[in-house]
Structures are given as structure tokens and as C-alpha cells.
Amino acid sequence: MKNILTIAKNTFRETIRDRILYGILGFAILFLLSTVFFGSISLGEDTKVIKDLGLAGIYIFSLIIAVFLGSQLIHKELEKRTIYIILSKPVSTAQFILGKYLGLLSSLVINIAFMAIIYLAVVKFVGNQIDYLALWAFLLNILELSVFVALTILFSSFTAPLAGTIYAILILYIGHSLELLRKAAEKSGDLVKYLVEALYYLFPNLEKFNIRNFIVYGTPPTVAQIIYPALYSVLLTLILLWLANLCLKKRDL
Numbered sequence: 001m002k003n004i005l006t007i008a009k010n011t012f013r014e015t016i017r018d019r020i021l022y023g024i025l026g027f028a029i030l031f032l033l034s035t036v037f038f039g040s041i042s043l044g045e046d047t048k049v050i051k052d053l054g055l056a057g058i059y060i061f062s063l064i065i066a067v068f069l070g071s072q073l074i075h076k077e078l079e080k081r082t083i084y085i086i087l088s089k090p091v092s093t094a095q096f097i098l099g100k101y102l103g104l105l106s107s108l109v110i111n112i113a114f115m116a117i118i119y120l121a122v123v124k125f126v127g128n129q130i131d132y133l134a135l136w137a138f139l140l141n142i143l144e145l146s147v148f149v150a151l152t153i154l155f156s157s158f159t160a161p162l163a164g165t166i167y168a169i170l171i172l173y174i175g176h177s178l179e180l181l182r183k184a185a186e187k188s189g190d191l192v193k194y195l196v197e198a199l200y201y202l203f204p205n206l207e208k209f210n211i212r213n214f215i216v217y218g219t220p221p222t223v224a225q226i227i228y229p230a231l232y233s234v235l236l237t238l239i240l241l242w243l244a245n246l247c248l249k250k251r252d253l
Contacts, residue, residue, distance in 0.1 A: 003091045004099045011103025015069050016110070024068070025111060028061040032118045039126060047127040048216055054119045055137050055212045062112050063172070066145055069107070070152030071164040073100055074248070093248045097153065097241055105149050109142055136226065137215045143233040144209035148172065150240035151204075157247040174199065175206030204236050 015021065035053045039046030074097075077083040086096060116138050123131045151171060155164030178200050185196035208229045211221050 003095045004102065007086070007091070007096060007099025008102040008106065011073070011100050012106050015104055015107040018069060020068050021065060021107075021111070024061055024065050025114070028057065028115055029118060031057045031061070032115065032122060036122060036126060047123065050123055050126055051131060051134070051216045052212070054122065055134060055215060058112065058115045058119060058138070059141055059212070061115065062108060062141060062145060063148065065111055066104075066108055066148050066152060067165050067168055070104055070149050071156055071168060072161040073104060073153055074156035074244075075159075075161050075164070094245045097157075097245050097248065101149060101153055101241060104153075105146055108145050108149065112138060112142060112145075131215070133215045133218065133220060136221050137212050139226070140209040140211055140229055143229055144206055146233050147204060147206070147236045147240070150237045150244070154240050154244040154247065157244045171203060172206065175204045176210070178203060178205050179207055205232075208232055 032054055035050045035057070038053060039050040042049040074083075077086070083096070087093065116134070119134065120130055123129070123134070148168070152164060152168050155167050159167070181196050182200055185193045188196075211225055214221055214225075
């Protein structure tokens with residue numbers, strides 16, 4: 001456990017000092033503040049527009065951070081050959097993977113919390129009330145990111161950062177389109193139905209983590225909308241990290 005925490009701390013410090021992170025955060029802050037302007041031209045729906053754009057913005061910017069930092073996390077260690085020094089000590093590949101995962105996820109949680117504070121302040125300023133329901137959206141955002149971080153680490157363990165980024169974005173797109181694809185396939189032939197059904201169970205269904213529309217319209221999420229995605233997130237994360245560990249073990253380290 002000590003090895004995992006040490007690697008996690010070092011990874012957290014490394015990611016939190018990355019200049020790309022502050023550039024993305026800067027754009028995120030500007031976007032969240034600009035939602036006040038978009039809300040003011042929305043003909044009486046200013047609070048809803050601010051919530052909609054704000055929650056979507058936090059989700060998108062947190063994903064961008066995860067992609068840029070996660071896709072090069074393991075590859076950077078392989079390229080600099082520092083992984084050989086780490087693994088020459090009494091540290092297993094599983095501990096190395098888990099430490100990297102926890103370090104990056106901790107960094108993302110801090111960034112989401114920072115953006116969430118700005119979002120809540122903007123909503124409070126415009127609507128004179130704190131959007132407590134948004135906390136559930138932030139929680140599910142973190143749960144989805146925990147899966148996505150594990151996915152980027154998996155790709156980073158066997159491919160270059162650019163390829164890993166493309167793969168991660170592709171799976172992200174498919175993961176949020178599975179329900180739509182399944183409904184569209186109902187009107188198609190049997191072959192298309194079977195193909196879409198295979199994709200549905202093969203790819204992670206990331207739309208399970210999306211409750212932003214409920215939050216925008218002030219509808220509290222049900223217990224099932226929180227518990228099921230949480231369990232789903234834990235299961236998928238464990239599987240992806242296990243695969244990342246296998247991929248790293250197969251390399252000649």
C-alpha cells in the first residue's frame with residue numbers, strides 16, 4: 001500500500017504542475033463565466049441555460065484534461081525509461097498502475113471541485129440560490145472519469161499518446177451513443193440488430209452517468225440513478241486496470 005500511495009503522490013504532483021492543465025482550466029473558467037452572457041440573452045431562461053452550459057462545460061473540460069494527461073501517463077515513463085528504475089525496486093506492475101491511476105484521478109477530482117465552485121457561484125449570482133442538485137451531477141462525472149482514466153491508462157500501456165487519445169475519444173463517442181444505436185437498430189435487419197447488440201455489451205455504456213438534464217430541470221436523481229452507475233463504474237474500472245496490468249506485464253520490462 002505504501003508503494004501505491006508514493007506513486008500516487010508523485011503522479012498527482014506531476015499532473016498538477018503540467019502547463020497544459022492550467023491552459024485548459026483557464027479556458028474552462030472563461031467558459032463558465034461566459035454562461036452569464038448566454039443566459040442573459042435567453043429570454044427568461046437564464047438560470048436553465050447557465051446550468052445546462054455550465055454542467056456540460058465542466059464535463060467536457062474534465063474529459064479533455066483526462067485525455068491529455070492520461071494518454072501519456074504510462075507512455076512517458078516508458079519513453080524516459082524511468083519505469084525500469086521504479087520496477088527494479090520492490091514494486092509490482094499492479095502497484096505501479098494503481099498508483100498512477102489514483103494520482104491522476106485525484107488531480108481530476110481537485111480540478112472538477114475547482115470548476116464546480118465557480119459554477120455554483122455563477123448560479124448563485126444569477127439565480128440567488130445554490131444548485132445543490134448539481135453535486136449529484138459532479139459525483140457521476142467523477143464516476144465516469146474514473147472509468148475513462150482507467151481506459152486512457154490501458155491505451156497508454158501499449159500505444160503512443162496520439163493513438164491512445166483517438167481510441168479513447170472513439171470509445172467515449174460510442175459509449176454515449178449506444179442507446180441511440182440500439183433504438184435505431186430495432187427498425188433494421190437481424191444482422192444489424194445482432195451487431196449493435198454486440199457493441200452494446202462490448203463497449204462501456206457511458207450514458208448511464210449522464211443526469212445533467214434532470215439537474216437542469218430541478219429533478220432529483222433516484223437512488224437507482226446513483227447506485228447502479230457507481231457499481232458499474234467500479235466494475236469497469238477494475239477490469240480496465242487489470243487489462244492495463246496485463247499489457248504492461250507483456251512488455252519486456
